[in-house]
Amino acid sequence: MAVLYVRIEGFAAALAAPRGQTDGAPAGSRADPPVVVLDAGTVRDASPAARRQGVRPGMPAWRSRQLCPEAACAEW
Numbered sequence: 001m002a003v004l005y006v007r008i009e010g011f012a013a014a015l016a017a018p019r020g021q022t023d024g025a026p027a028g029s030r031a032d033p034p035v036v037v038l039d040a041g042t043v044r045d046a047s048p049a050a051r052r053q054g055v056r057p058g059m060p061a062w063r064s065r066q067l068c069p070e071a072a073c074a075e076w
Contacts (some may be wrong), residue, residue, distance in 0.1 A: 012037045013047035029071035034068050036061075046071075058061035 006056065013035040034050035036043055043064050046055040053068040 010047055012045040018072060033072035036064050036071045036073050038073055038076055044076050
């Protein structure tokens, strides 16, 4: 029996990102809004814009709000 696990960084954050705010800019550009996906008070995923500000999966939600207060937060 084989099991394949694929993790794509930023995938959940891309799905949770507000639509229509990128103004046609390519993904990963500075125009992308920062998005943080939370699960039980912990960061589960973060967009590239939020990662540039230091937000990482596994950190507490309060710390992500300190590092990136303008980020849109979505629940997993």
